[in-house]
Amino acid sequence: MWLFFTLVTTLLWGVAELFYKKGSHEDCKYDHLRVCVLVGAVMGIHAIFTLLTSDIAYNPMNLIAYLPVSLCYILSMACSFFGIRFIEESLADPIENTSGAMCSIMCVLFLGDKISLPVWIAIAIIVIGIIGVTQTEKSAEVNRSQKLGKKLATVAFLMPFCYAFIDAVGCVLDIFFLEMETSPLIGITEENIELVANVSYELTFAIVGLILFIFMKVKGVKFELPKQGDKIVAAICETAGQLTYVYAMSGNGAIAAPILSSVCVVSLLLSRIFLKEKLTKKQYLFIGIIIVGILALAVLEGE
Numbered sequence: 001m002w003l004f005f006t007l008v009t010t011l012l013w014g015v016a017e018l019f020y021k022k023g024s025h026e027d028c029k030y031d032h033l034r035v036c037v038l039v040g041a042v043m044g045i046h047a048i049f050t051l052l053t054s055d056i057a058y059n060p061m062n063l064i065a066y067l068p069v070s071l072c073y074i075l076s077m078a079c080s081f082f083g084i085r086f087i088e089e090s091l092a093d094p095i096e097n098t099s100g101a102m103c104s105i106m107c108v109l110f111l112g113d114k115i116s117l118p119v120w121i122a123i124a125i126i127v128i129g130i131i132g133v134t135q136t137e138k139s140a141e142v143n144r145s146q147k148l149g150k151k152l153a154t155v156a157f158l159m160p161f162c163y164a165f166i167d168a169v170g171c172v173l174d175i176f177f178l179e180m181e182t183s184p185l186i187g188i189t190e191e192n193i194e195l196v197a198n199v200s201y202e203l204t205f206a207i208v209g210l211i212l213f214i215f216m217k218v219k220g221v222k223f224e225l226p227k228q229g230d231k232i233v234a235a236i237c238e239t240a241g242q243l244t245y246v247y248a249m250s251g252n253g254a255i256a257a258p259i260l261s262s263v264c265v266v267s268l269l270l271s272r273i274f275l276k277e278k279l280t281k282k283q284y285l286f287i288g289i290i291i292v293g294i295l296a297l298a299v300l301e302g303e
Contacts, residue, residue, distance in 0.1 A: 006248040006256040012241035014266030016234045018274060020081065021089035023230030030221045032081035033212050035231050037223070039077070040209020042235040046243070047202035056195055059186040063207075066185060066200035069177055072170030074205055076163045083159025086148055090271040091279060094290045095133065095160035097264040100297055101126045102168035110172065119300050126293035132286030141280045198242065261298035264291055 025031050051058055063070075076099075084092050101123045107113040136142055137157055144153040176182050178193055188196050216223060248256045268287070271277045279287070 002248055002256060005244045006259045009241050009244040009248045010260055010263050010266055012237045012244065013260075013263045014270055016237035016241060017089055017093055017263070017267040018270040019230045019234035019237065021084050021271065021275060023228070023234060024081065024085045026085050028085075030216055030219075031085055032078060033216060034223060034228060035081045035234070036074075036078055037209040037213045037216075038228060038231045039235040039238060040205040040207070040212075042232075042239045043202035044206025044209070046239050047199045047206065050195065050199055050202075054195065056192045056199070057187055058196060058199060062185050062187075062196055062200045063203055066177060066197055067204065069170050069173045069197070070201045070204035072166050072173060073201060074208055076166035076170065079159045079162040079166065083156050083163070086152065086156035087144070087160075088271065088277045088279060089275065090268040090277045091133070091283060091287065092160040093267040093271075094264045094287045094294070095130065096163045096167070097261065097294050098126050098130065098290065099164040099167040099171065100261070100294065100301075102164055103171040104297070104301070106168055106172045107175070111175070116300070119297065122293050122296040122300055124293075125296065126290055129286045129288075129290030129293060132289065133283060136280060136282045136286065139280070139282070142283070194246065198246075202239075257301065258295055258298040261294050264294065
């Protein structure tokens, strides 16, 4: 069953990325905040359902204990939601998926981990792809600065990198928080530690979503729920993917991880088919290099 859940998770997250982009509008100033609100609402509902149906004896103080990790993941997603208002999803998603490479480097720098030469080669391939994609932004074919203005074009293009970096920080912190010997989480066991962490994350996202909703109401920003269909679908797919991810990794994680890393390929294909996104040949080339590096890294780290 783990293979089934792995494929379902990959598809769900790919569809989520598609609808995040489909529901984001360049000219709507607060659209990325609307996405955060809806993702928070869906995650909050799922967290409450989990608490009502699971006997994990959840301690509310875990909201505070797990806050550094939760905020990293939430902030990284907010960066992603802002960025895809202005740049192609098929460009943003592969860049965001380099967070795994950044996490590996951070583990070497801050946790004293050692990684093999093949892993360094995979990371180097990703870096080459990133440098190449960055250079294409300056080409006349892309010309994003002329459309958005130099400042906004630069900020928008940096958002996927911000996502990757902040998400990687969250992943490194998770290593500390999900180890029984070092975790500051309260009332945990080997069986429920991941569930407690996920509930803490989802409840925190719900609280952040509520705060953002109040902020928009104070600012007089319209939030017409019937018009947020794409965002709601994205939020549901995101949360459902988190649920199936647990079951996917419960089997053969060494094989599941590379399959899950291919979500950027799924996202690229869906964006090309349904959103009619078109990149330049050089962009496709360097994105392809990034994807090769990501898949290679996932395979090597799963061994």
